[in-house]
Amino acid sequence: MSITHCIFDLDGLLLDTESIYTECLQKLCAPYGKNFSTETKVHMMGKSSLEVGQILIRELDLPMTDDEFLMKSYEFYQEAFPSAELLPGAERLIQHLAAHNIPIAIGTGSSYELYMLKTSGHRELFNLFDPVVCTDATEIRLTKPEPDVFLACAEKFPNPPLSMSQCLVFEDGENGVQAALAAGMKVILVPSLPLSTYDPLVIEHTTLTLESLLKFNPVEFGLPSFDDM
Numbered sequence: 001m002s003i004t005h006c007i008f009d010l011d012g013l014l015l016d017t018e019s020i021y022t023e024c025l026q027k028l029c030a031p032y033g034k035n036f037s038t039e040t041k042v043h044m045m046g047k048s049s050l051e052v053g054q055i056l057i058r059e060l061d062l063p064m065t066d067d068e069f070l071m072k073s074y075e076f077y078q079e080a081f082p083s084a085e086l087l088p089g090a091e092r093l094i095q096h097l098a099a100h101n102i103p104i105a106i107g108t109g110s111s112y113e114l115y116m117l118k119t120s121g122h123r124e125l126f127n128l129f130d131p132v133v134c135t136d137a138t139e140i141r142l143t144k145p146e147p148d149v150f151l152a153c154a155e156k157f158p159n160p161p162l163s164m165s166q167c168l169v170f171e172d173g174e175n176g177v178q179a180a181l182a183a184g185m186k187v188i189l190v191p192s193l194p195l196s197t198y199d200p201l202v203i204e205h206t207t208l209t210l211e212s213l214l215k216f217n218p219v220e221f222g223l224p225s226f227d228d229m
């Protein structure tokens with residue numbers, strides 16, 4: 001079945017913010033003699049800021065409260081996120097889909113406030129998305145790997161899809177791939193971490209794995225071809 005609607009994850013998929021998160025959280029942990037590992041990172045990708053703090057405090061045994069984590073991490077984020085850069089192929093794909101009137105949405109674990117901060121250098125491009133569903137939206141009960149964020153995207157499209165299987169999700173995170181599959185959608189994994197850190201079962205169920213958005217061929221999904229392909 002052809003794809004009619006596309007949904008994009010944000011961090012590590014469109015914007016190079018996963019590397020910023022890693023840097024900020026390493027800085028936050030260092031004074032306590034703790035090492036922020038890839039294993040812990042995999043657990044928190046796609047989660048809300050509060051859940052991320054709880055995971056970090058629990059897994060690294062960090063001597064701080066949830067509120068202290070939120071305050072300290074926000075100080076780092078405020079400085080780093082406004083200079084977030086687009087990942088290769090992101091702008092080309094978004095402009096292409098928008099030019100062909102393919103509905104595009106953002107479904108992210110980010111809060112709306114951080115979403116605005118991260119995308120502040122690319123406002124025109126991100127204005128092409130409708131809807132933008134952040135994890136603190138009132139209708140989101142559970143974060144990725146649960147399907148809430150993507151189901152809310154499907155519902156909020158100005159012209160909703162006829163079936164969830166006509167939605168194609170682009171994700172870089174294991175939790176996000178599971179969320180898309182739980183929503184009954186097709187999903188393309190563009191890993192932001194080494195492939196060896198992903199659960200092989202998740203990769204097996206992914207519709208397609210690509211090393212970069214530049215490798216995406218819309219025709220394979222019934223979408224209009226790139227003019228330069």
Ligand SMILES: O=c1[nH]cc([C@@H]2O[C@H](COP(=O)(O)O)[C@@H](O)[C@H]2O)c(=O)[nH]1
Nearest residue numbers: 010011021045046047048052108109110
């Ligand atoms: O190293 C990290 N990766 C990811 C996150 C969390 O995961 C979300 C990523 O959401 P998504 O990939 O769904 O855009 C971020 O907004 C953030 O809340 C984090 O805190 N730290």
